[in-house]
Amino acid sequence: MMSEKLAEQFDSDKVAAFNAGLLHDISGIIPNSKRISFAEDLGITILPEERMFPMIIHQKISRVIANEVFNIDNQQILSAIECHTTLKGDSTKFDNIVFVADKIEWDQKGTPPYLNNILKSIDLSIYHASYAYIKLLINQKDNLKVVHPWLLDAYNDLTNKVN
Template identity: 55%
Template sequence: MKESMSFSGNLEQDTSRFLRLHHCPHTAGHCLKVGYEAERLAARFGGDPDSARAAGFLHDISTIIPNQDRIRAAWELNIDVLPEEAAFPMIIHQKLSRTIARDVFGIENIAVLDAIECHTTLKASSTVLDRIVFIADKIEWDQAGRPLYLTELLEQLDVSLEHGVFVYIDYLWSRREQLKVVHPWLAEAHAELSVMLGV
């Protein structure tokens, strides 16, 4: 992967070029939007804007690996594969993105790597940076149309970052019977936030 292009050291340019080189222009645009939204949220909620922006730029970098190849790639990279991820390979892209960010882009900041790794599901004992990148990804929705949860999520962000995060976590939790799988990290994050917020 690394041999496929020269790296400038400018993360915005490099992530965008890398994704476009691997025929993922839609993801390139999405990652830039998430990076800048994460930077804004970090400034608002006391996070580190540089780390948030970097994690946002890289969070979906593993889109270059086709869905049908992701579990095999995870095994080859010695990534722990949970049963839920084996059943629904799309969801392991967050772990693959962490590895690509580290091994291809040279990211050494553990907080950034951790935020990338849980940007889809969140996890228990999440940090402010984890929550910022998680919620930036949900605000900058990469599918067609306006997501049903967005208005409430933005309103609850005026209460706190955690209230905003919980809107999306609870949105998924209330629809868990319709989900392909319920990732254990999501279940743990929902339980923890429910107690934290007293809901």
């Protein structure tokens, strides 16, 4: 699993990375059309961007499912699950490991168009790899359905970390 490989590469907890890798998309069982009401039932704070594009809220729902159904109480794992799609400002190394692993292990056919940028940047640091991906998104933000505020926070934070 990519999250384990990256955890080893960046001297982080491989078992925690494996668990985060297994559970980060667990809420995929909930159809997009039901995610907002499901999140409301769980008491999750829903941002306007998540209401406009409900797929994004799956990261927050997955955190709750990991905690309440699978009894994961490791805050490092829960944090990484919660931001694996958008990342967030002041993200930890572990958050970035799970985020980058999610981008490398693309859930669509073919090769991700951004993969080479990530793989070139990963040799510098896990933060550079996250930044490479997010910078591509920011550069084409007019083509995105929404720009999640956490993504903007991550971009600003990583801009400072990598420069």
